[in-house]
Amino acid sequence: MTDGRPTSDFDDVCGIVANETRFSILQALWDAHTETPAEIEGPERDPVPFSELRERVGVQDSGRFNYHLSELVPRFVQHREDGYALTHTGARIVGAAVSGVYTETDTELDPTAVGDCGVPDCDGTLEASYEDGHVTVACDGCDVRIVMHAPPILIGAHDIESNPDTLQQYTLSEIQKTIRGFCPLCNGPIDTRVARAHLDGEAPEDDRVKITHQCRECGQVSHTSAVSLLLDHPAVVSLLYEAGYDYRDVALWRRPDSVESAEFIVDDDPVQVEVTVTVDDEPLRFLLDGELQVIEYERP
Ligand SMILES: [Zn+2]
Ligand SMILES: [Zn+2]
Known part of the structure; x- marks a missing residue:
């Protein structure tokens, strides 16, 4: 934390998003947008009609649903004539969650050769591995070792072993x-x-x-x-x-x-x-x- 950060604003944002129904709404809009990616062109996403959105989220009570949805407008969700769509900020929040909790595939990476060691007089091979949010590139012949932060999606969705x-x-x-x-x-x-x-x-x-x-x-x-x-x-x-x-x-x-x-x-x-x-x-x-x-x- 640093001085000058708009704290009350920050707490507001966390309060708005840290609610299961509201996060489910963001996620349902994300799913709707990613199911038809070809139609996402330019900054505007195709809107999802109110009734379809409520069905996707699975909330029976229309009044309660409407209350949570209105809390997300306008910062995270745009209300347009024909429905609702994620704003860029809303999409970034779900995107960060998707990037961090990538569960479709195993997000471990067994040591994978990424090239020869560049240290003079070392014939070692550099190997990359992934664990707990960190990529480690280390030489098997000397003490070269580089550790970097990386989100699970980098390992889960990209084919690191062949590329x-x-x-x-x-x-x-x-x-x-x-x-x-x-x-x-x-x-x-x-x-x-x-x-x-x-x-x-x-x-x-x-x-x-x-x-x-x-x-x-x-x-x-x-x-x-x-x-x-x-x-x-x-x-x-x-x-x-x-x-x-x-x-x-x-x-x-x-x-x-x-x-x-x-x-x-x-x-x-x-x-x-x-x-x-x-x-x-x-x-x-x-x-x-x-x-x-x-x-x-x-x-x-
Ligand atoms: Zn920062
Ligand atoms: Zn080396």
Whole structure:
């Protein structure tokens, strides 16, 4: 929780949705919309007539049903001339539930090979596994181990075993959303800065600069390296492209041998971080400020 959050509004929203009948109404509208996906075009969904909606929810008492339905209008449900439809907010609430409680298939992922380890002198294989909402990518030959949050639907509805790159695409989209300033949980604004430990002179566990991304709205914190912020900088994208790599395929856990990066804090007052990305021995040097904006870059 953070100061300035509209608390009473937030409680209102939770109160409206945290009722079985009301959630069943949202779910019935979701089901109606997803049964005829071809007809969902543009922002407006096909409305469901009142009587059909009541039948889907299974509430006999028309007055009681009407009361709960009216509580959901206009924030979560649109009332149109010919019936009711989910608003985008209503659809996001059911979508989050669907994403989190994916039950149609097993949401465990046994260790699945996702590629060779990129660590020099390691012949190991990287394997991905999924448990309790986390994807772990680990090398069977060295101590490379990356753990990421992922919703059960990622494993339940996507075919990770035959297409493990799905994990990479998901992770990339989450990182991009974060570094563009949107919280992946609540879409609130993100503050990005160098982790305090580095500025206080504590020894980092590896040579990467730990960057902290914190949501101003919900407090969610995530960490990346500094080079992650530059992966889609136009200069890096073109350097990779010239060397025959598509940056969208460069996974956190599968960096090509000929791509290297180094990063360190060159000044702490004001904070400046230097990142060097080297592709096929061609270096690119960036200087970032305390907000991690690029203030200088050169291709020597
Ligand atoms: Zn390894
Ligand atoms: Zn947030």
